[in-house]
Amino acid sequence: MIKSQRLLKVPKDVKLRNQLRHAAADFVRSRQLQPPLQLEALEALAMEVLEQQGLDHEFLDFTMVLCGNELWRDVIAATPFERRLLLLPQCLKNTQSCQGEMDSLGLICAGCKGCQIDSVLGKAEALGYTTLVAEGTTVAVGLVEEGAIDAVIGVSCMPVLQRSFEPVSRAAVPVMGLPLLYDGCENTNVDYGWLFEEMHQYRPHPDKQPLSVSLLKDHVEDYFTTFTLKNYFRDQSEAELLARQMLEVGGQRIRPLITVLAYRSYETQPRDEVQQALAVIIECFHKASLIHDDIEDDDDFRYEQKTLHRTHGIPVAINVGDFLIGKGYQLLAGLQVAPELIARSLMVVAQSHLNLSAGQGDDLRMSEELFRFSVDEVLQIFTRKTGEAIKVALLLGAINGGAPQEDLESLSRFADWFGIAYQIRDDLNEFRSEQAKEHIHHFPFLLALLKERLEESKDEEMLKLFQRGNLTQLRELIEREQVDLHADAYRDLYVQKCYNELDQLQNLKLKLSLYGVVGKIF
Template identity: 30%
Template sequence: MRAALNRNVSSKVSFLSTVGGTSLELERIPPTKAERERLRALSADIVASWSCEGLPAEIKQHNGLRLKAQELVSRVKADPSFVGWTMVTILSEVWRYRIASAAAGQRLLLLPDCPLAREPVKEKNCPSVCGPSCGLGTIWSAAHDNGWVVDSTRSAATAIGSLMSGQYQGILGVARLKDLEKAYGMLPAFSFPVAAVPYQHLDESEVKGCSCDVALLNAGIDVEWVLSLLGVAGGSPGPVGDYLPLLREASELFSETSIAKLADRFHLGEGFGSSFSVGQTKSFEPISSLSVTGNLAGEFLGRGGKFLRPFVTLAAYDSLCADLSKQKNVSGSKPVGRETARAAAVSIEIFHKASLVHDDIEDGDVVRYGRPTVHVEHGIPAAINIGDYLVGAGYRLIAGLEGPASLRSDLLKILADAHVRLARGQGAELWWREADNEVTSAESLEIYGLKTSPAFEAAVAMGIRLAGLQPHDLLQVSRYSLHVGTGFQVLNDLKDWQGDLENDRRVAGDVLGGRPTVMWALALENLDDRGREELLRIKAACSTQQSDTSEETAAAIQTAKKLYRSAGVFSKAAEIVANERQLAADAIRDCDYSSLREVLEFLLDLAVPQQAIDDLLVAESDA
């Protein structure tokens, strides 16, 4: 099927002429999700029927696509005004596999602003979202993690031009029908890989009082459908749509209202989660000085991120509860109530955010979640104090959970163990930065295991314990988490070197500035004496640069990249990621609890997607 549909079909018929002279702006989007799903299913079936012989000649003729769409609409006795939407859906099915074959960084996703977004973002190429649980934000995160470049639908015309110039190999656009008409009118039909999810603009009166989920559905944006396209095109085999409600629930735990309620329930301190504008000057403080630390800590807790750790805890808890309900004579304690599980899930994110505040200081990072880091915004002393406050709030939350004392003791042990190992890993990295001798690749992987894996392990282990079992009695949680965390970190290191380093020197500068990454270690281990000397000279030169935007630094980074490639660093690192993924999969293969195993497989696909590994290996083989 893919081979047949991936052929470039020569055609002089444009998208506009294909619709038979009828403006898509006059067409309508099916108003209900059920109608949209029915027409999508028929579109997928008809495209599948073309897999052997390729696109029928009549489809490429004037009015051919419109006639086929009319046939499908008539078959389900739908409104004839849905024909334009169905045409776009058929075209998207034609191209989805071609887009799937595009390399990471060469797939472009265009997203609109959320109908509930209060104000546009400053960056013209970024879509606006309504908050941490925004469906469009979920799409953005999934796309970003699977190698997509994300831009605003406002840039659709420019993006189409980039496709024609070869900058991108495929585009998926979530756009209004009239915008699709303007942008796609530039293209010969069936000749360029473009998929789309049309939606309709909603007036302010139409979204008043609606939740984000309802507003997006009313606009015709089915988040699960967009995620499924990303899953196919991005190669993520995990059933993202199945976990979407839980992903949203985890995000909503960190809304301002939810944080304030939790703070009141568990006595997390005066001001924690209350409304506060960080832009206020000190001459007019809206809160007392005794409340400011708790307020800033609560604000940072809900500021941003994927909230993946609380999702993992809740997913492990829910899935294991479902598995246990099907079995008899299971040893262990009773599961806690779900509200208790939700509160415990918040604690893992609190500890994570505390570590970020401190790590940003130690690593010298200046941006987090698109804003200045806490120490840049409020100063290092205040930031240290905010991080410490979050640590205390996390332990206070656990101490106040309902349930037997043994439960709280077990959860505290899980979190304290993760806390100690994380500090050991960060301490090892800080020590190596100052050491004269260089870290080996084996040592760097051990540091990764200490820095990244404890958070994964704690999130899974907490969910298992909340469901009533002891993690060590169930499966090899530690081994699974070690390999997921290590693979995740090495993959991130690899991603740092993808794309245009001219516009992202900071990350590469960190690598060259002495952070003990496995890629740096692999380079030193595999270069000859001359290459090692040159790489060490580059490191010394970068560490003395006053500005990370200098032309000298940019040139040094490009030279380092060539040295990395000559030493086979990128391919070796990709092989490490593939091996870590396999070891993680092996660790859970014998898990007797099928629902829990599916959650852990989904987490593995999310953290270390196979497609990302394949993309990197292909890129290196072509280099």
């Protein structure tokens, strides 16, 4: 495990720094490792490098930084300069002569030549970099998530770099870190030769250049405007107009985004018309399922608006849901790709409909017999509902992008684990939220865990209390037995299973994109 309190040293000797840099590069290259690497693995890798060089662990964290840099080297080198951020710390300035001013983001360099900052920024901006003089990595991670940039070269002190290991790994942010030669809050220094060398690295490689999830999300949003959807919905029947309106209504568009990510990750020459059609197809199926779910669950609101069956009645809502399913299959059958890809896509979507329907059936039964379901049965429902919805979105894009069978199998398992982790997270949020309108059906996994705990303890009195179904008493039991903490452990287990499955992917683009999605959600 990473120790939070230990010496965070940078070798003073430039020869030793370069020796470790080259050793880390050779080690990562010989192992053919792909980013990101989780913390324990990164630490173990750095220890091997030090042992190979006959050095003790005095420079362990420095070597971890070097190994992390080498893992990300090809990705950053494949990222165009104009999609990179150069992040410098304010402590590089000359505190005696600096004429710069501070704003909400950081230092605005005045170009007074009192330190090297102006020179570095000038070189970086001439190449096309976005530049920022600020402290910490939070702002850099935020810019990546917003889609402003795709990779970061950052200079910082060793304590900040050490603290950034976990968030950078979890968010899969391509980062190259250069440590300051010594710590301090002012008048510090960096190896400028090393910095300029890294800044100028550029080796275009379509398989290594990361996808911007945020930019793709903006494109996906554009697919669901009235103007765009009229290309797919040309008739003026009431069913068609209502179906189009349902596609236009809100939501995060997670499923079409995932489909587009998978398609663009595998297709070497992606076509906009195919990408757009795939997004609309998967959203047709998704919105149809929501319309039918709202009827079955007797929900009044969706996206802060009245549900369709409340505004137009149950028969009309059922019909619009059916229309969207038919439209999805019609668009899929007419997709401008090879016939064998259409056949495989139809099989995946049809199987998904069967699994989702079976999962919904189990969910409806659970709502009537909530206290009978075991932990394993609840997890299976999560897999068949949320997991299946993610799975069909991923596989539809990946199949039409030309993904190999091994990756399709990994993506299928990833979707199962993601669905479970996501639903456990939802249960915990419902249970812990002070604003939520609580109902015992809102956290079925916690109830299943509580039932399991009470049955193991053979506490007949508490089991009778459990069976009564009183919300207040159930809450007290869950808290007393620390069931929510047990659920936290389950969620973390399945999140880790997600990462483990992503590590099996051959496609680096999709691996990094999904790492980012998981990191942002969990």
